[in-house]
Structures are given as structure tokens and as C-alpha cells.
Amino acid sequence: MSKKILFILSEYGYWGEELLGPVVACDENGYQAVFATATGKRPQALPPSLDPGYVDPPLGRSVTTPEVAVAATALDGSSRLDNPLSLTAWIPDRPYFSEPDYLRKIEAYYRDLGAIETDIEQYDAMVIVGGSGPIVDLANNGRLHELILAFVEADKPIVAECYGVTCLAFARNWDDRRSIIDGKHVTGHCKEYDYKDGTGFIGTDFNMGPPPYPLEYVLQDATGPTGRYHGNVGRETSVLVDYPFITARSTPDSFLAGRKMVEVLEKGLRKFGW
Template sequence: MSKKILAVLSEYGYWGEELLGPLVAFDRQGYGVVFATPNGKRPQALPPSLDPGYVDPPLGRSVTTPEVAVAARELDESDRLASPVSLADWIPERPYDSEPNALRLIERYYRELSTLDEDIAQYDGLVIVGGSGPIVDLANNGRVHELVLSFVRADKPILALCYGIAALAFARDWDDRSSIIWGKHVTGHCKEYDYKDGTGFLGVNFNMGPPPYPLEYILRDATGPDGRFHGNVGKETSVIVDYPFITARSTPDSFLGGDKMVEVLESGLRRFGW
């Protein structure tokens, strides 16, 4: 039976290649892919990610080839992304402790959440696509956190790219709140590759300037003394496999990240890049 992947994207803009790379690998294997967004809104690629002439400021060069730009645009405009699953309709939202009848509400929350492990049985892996959009609606999204925790409980692989990796750092059990990547080896967007200005989002006329948090620092703290963050600055690619997590630093790592996810699923790969 063909494997099936759940891919979560932001509604505030994803980076074209960071979806294209994994999809090329999955399509080659004949995997089915189901897309999901926080509220079921169709995801859209960030315009710079479709422009081969756009020069990435920290790297001082274009990061999108003409071929990738064409393929990413075709994907972005295709019907594949037309009807994503709504996480809001699927996964309950934890109530405030201050709400009236809070105890009954939290009991209901856990009842509704209890079916999530059964729901994801149909999937063989999870992908969290990167770009600046995840900063807004994936990184600190409780529903995304519950989804990640469910895949971890099921011992199924999770591929996270670029700023999508932040969701791994923040997905924590509500009781002990320890990081699920504690003791793990990961990569992610390092300080050297962060914008100093120009972090933008679709649907919002707002230049945030630099990213609102340095992902590298968060990942260094979240992995703890027995894990490690690997920035691999200066190396053209940076993908780390420390099962069940596959982390890909940024745009140039998208195709390799997808390939490693396939190796995890097909060949039992458990460690790579460290």
C-alpha cells in the first residue's frame, strides 16, 4: 500500500522550494500527500520564493533557480493546494482556565483530543513546511503542537523545514512542558542566515524587520546539554536526521530533506548529518 504524508503549511506564506523539494521526493515514490492549514485556507507561496532574481540578503545570492521557480509556481497555482484540511475543524482548542465551568471544558477537550491518535493512523509521516509564515500561525499553534505530539507518540517521522522547526521546539506535553527535542540533534535557520530587515508575510502589510525570535537560540536551549544544534554555516546543505525528527535548515535543504524522509520511511534511516 502506498504511503501517505500529512503536510502542514502556513496561511501567511510558505517558501516555494520548501514545499516543492519534499513533494518531488514523495511523488517519485508514489506517496499520497494531504495538505492542511490552520483554518483550511488555501496556502500561497511567498512571492520572493518564486522569483529567481530575488537575492537573499544574508547569503548575498539568489536561492531560487529558474527551474525551481517555474516548478514552484506551477505547484502553487495547481489544484493540489485548493482544499486543505482545516486544523481548526479537526483538532480542538484548549480552553482558558479562567473560562466558566473550566473543569468540564478541559474534560471535553481531552475527550475530543483522544481520537487524534486514531486519526493519524492513516498517515506515515508529517511535514511542516517552512518560510516566514510559520512564525505567525504554526510556531505557537496549540493544534499543531498536539498534532506533532501525536506523531511522536506513534513513533512516526516528522520533517520540519526552516522556521517550521520552531513548532517542534514549542510542542510540549502540557504537564511537564519539557522539550520533545531535548537530547536530540537538529538543524535550523541559524543567526548568520536570518534577515536583519524585510521579514514579511502574505495578507499582512507589515515588515517585521528581523525575525521576531532567533530560531537558533531557541533550538540550542531546547535540545539541552545532551543534544545539539548544528548550524553548519558555510556548508551548502544542512539536514539532520535524529529519529523521529528530520530537520532541514533552509531553502537549499528542501530536496535533501525530502530525500532523507523517504530514506527514513523506506530504508529505516535513523541518523544522518552528525
Template sequence: MSKKILFILSEYGYWGEELLGPLVACDRQGYTAVFATPTGKRPVALPPSLDPGYVDPPLGRSVTTPEVAVAARELDESSRLDNPISLADWIPERPYDSAPNPLRAMEAYYREIATLAEDIAEYDALVIVGGSGPIVDLANNGRLHELILAFIRADKPVVGECYGVAALAFAREWDDRKSIIWGKHVTGHCKEYDYKDGTGFVGVEFNMGPPPYPLEYILRDATGPDGQFHGNVGKETSVIVDFPFITARSTPDSFLAGEKLVEVLENGLRRFGW
């Protein structure tokens, strides 16, 4: 039976290559790809990610080859992303403690959350696609956190790319609030790669300037004294496999991340990159 991979994309802009890389690897293996967004809105690629002439300010060079730009645009304009699953329709929202009859509300919430284990049985892995969009609607998305936790409990691999890795740092069991990447080795968008100005999002006329938080600092804290953040600054690629997590630093790591996901699923790879 074909393996099935669940891809999570932001509704505020994904980076073209960061979807294309893992998706190409999955397509090559004959895996079935299923897409989901926070509210079921069709995801759209960030315009700079489709432009081979766009020079990434921190790196001082183009990060998108003409070939990748064409392939990413074709994917973005195809029908594959037309009808994503809505996380809002699928996964309940944790009620406030101030809600009427909060104890009954929480009991109902946990009953619904318990069904996620059955819901994800058909999936073999989770991929959180990167870009600036995840800063807005994925990093602190409680529904996504519950989904990530369900995959971890099921011992299934979870891929995080670029700023999509933030969702892994913030996904925590409600009781102890301890990051699920505590004690793990991860990579992610390092401080050297952050924009000083120009962080933008699809559908929002707003220049945030730099990202609202430095992901590297969050990952360093979230992994704790027994884990480690690996920026690998100066190295062309940075992908870390510390099962069940597969983390990718940024755009140039997208295809390698896809390859490593296949190795995890097909060959039992458990460690790579450090």
C-alpha cells in the same frame, strides 16, 4: 498500500522550494500527499520564493534556480493546494482555565484529543513546510502542537524545515512543558541566515524587520545539554535526522530533506548529518 504524508502549511506564506522539495520526493515514491493549514485557507507561496532573480540578503545570492522557480510556481498555481484540511475544524482548542466549569471543559478536551491517535493512523509522516509564514501561525499553534505530539507518540517521522522547526521546539506535553526535541540533534534557520530587515508575510502589509525571534537560540535551549543545534554555517546543505525528527536548515536543504524522509520510511534511516 501507498504511504500518506500530511503536509502542514502556513496561511501567511510558505517558501516555494520548501514545499516542492519534500513533495517531489514523495510524488516520486508514489506517496499520497495531503495538505492542511491552520484554518483551512488555501496556502500561497511567498513571492520572493518564486523569483530566481531575488537575492537573499544574508547569503548575497539567489537561492532559487530558474527551474525550481518554474516548478514551484506551477505547484502554487495548481489545484493541489485548493482544499486543505483545517486544523481548527479537526483539532479542538485547549480551553482557558478561566472558562466556565473548567474541569468539565478539560475533560472534554482530552477526550477529543485522544481521538487523534486514530485520526493519524492513516498517515505515515508529518511535514511542516518552512518560510516566514510559520512564524505567524504555526510556531505557537496549540492545535499543531497536539498533532505533532500524536505523531511522536505513534513513532512516526516528523519533518520540520526552516522556521517550521520552531513548532517542534514549542510542542510540549502539558504536564512537564519540556520540549520534545530535548536531547535531540537538530538544525534550523541559523542566526547568520536571518534577515536584518525585510521579514515579510503574505497578506500583511507589514515589514517586521528581523524575525521576531532568533530560531537558533531557541533550538539551542530546547535541545538541552545532551542535544545539539547544528547550524553548519558555510556548508551548502544542513539536514539532520535524529529519529523521529528530520530537520532542514533552509531553502537549499528542501530536496535533501525529502530524500531523507523517504530513506527513513523505506530503509529505516535513524541518524544522519552529524
């Protein structure tokens, strides 16, 4: 049976290194990378993430080495990303309560969701790639939330990077509305790393300014009184494993997150970084 990892990417821009790190781990360890986006549109890297001369405003330095820029540019321009799966075509859309014949529609919805359990048997893990794009089409994507819940139910690990970690905080069972990271230890984009201006997206000229929410605060609340958010400010890397979740704070953590994913899958790693 072939080994496969499902990668979820935004159609509004991913950060180059945050795809490259886990993909390199897959390629080096015999895992096939399968890519998916919200509607099946080809993902594109955010231009600053491919530019070693780009100075990250909060950090005051470049966060992309020349070597990573070359490799990430090659991956972004390769045919590997040409035909991603579509979450819209794959996963049903939950009906509104106000829709006519709601009961029959919600029954059909749950029947259709059952097929996901079979669909994901082929995958060993999921990676939610970070960057600013996930803010737009992944963080509050109900279809992605259902996929995340299915992976958790199947006891399959999930890697989430940077603003991709938001998807974990918002993925909730509709019965109890508790975050799936309640009681877990996670990392993610810390307040000190947030832009004050310049949060942008592929395909738009819109400068959002700062991010629409401080992810650190979201994660502090979602992990609850028995879990914890770890910013690890001042440390060069921040990757946590609290199985089944592998969370990475930002760009420099991408290669480490990929390596830890392999350790989780092949060596039984269940806790790291806290």
C-alpha cells in the same frame, strides 16, 4: 493501504522550494501528499521564493534556480493546494483555566484529542513547511502542537524545515513542559541567515524587520545539555535525522530533506548529519 504524507503549511506564506522538495520526493516514491493549514485557507508561496532574480540579503545571492522557480510556481498555482484540511476544524482548542466549568471542559478536550490517534493512522509522516509564514500561525499553534505530540507518540517521523522547526521546539507536554526535541540533534535557520530587515508575510503589508526571534537560540535552549543545535554555517546543505525528527536548515535543504524522509520510511534510517 495507500501511503500518505501530511503537509502543514502557513496561511501567511510558505517558501516555494521548501514545499517542492518534499512533494517531489512523495510523487517520485508513490506517497500521496495531503495538505493542511491553520484554518483551511489555501496556502500561497511567498513571491520572492518564486523569483530566481531575488537576491537573499544574508547570502548575497539568489537562492532559487530558474528550474525550481518554474516548478514551484506550477505547484503553487495547481489545484493540489485548493482544499487543505483545517487544523481548527480537526483538532480541539484547549480551554483557558479561567473558563467556567473548566474541569468538565478539559475532560471533554482530552476525550476529543483521543480521536487524533485514529485519525493519523492513515499518515506515514508529517512535513512542516518553512518560510516566514510559520512565525505567524504555526510556531505557537496549540492545535499543531497536539498533532505533533500525537505523531511522536505514534512513532511517526516529522520533517520540519527552516522556521517550521520552531513548532518542534514549542511542542510540549503540559505535564513536564519539556520540549520534544530535548536531547535531540537538530538544525534550523541559523543566525547568519537571518534578515536584518524585510521579514514579510502573505496578506499583510507589515514589514517585521528582523524575525521576532533568532531560531538558532530557541533551538540551542530547547535541545538542552544532552542535545545540540547544528547550524553548519559555510556548508551548502544542513539536514539532520535524529529519529523521529528530520530537520532542514533552509531553502537549499528541501530536496535532501525529502529524500531523507523516504530513507527513514523505507530503509530504516535513524541518524544522519551529526
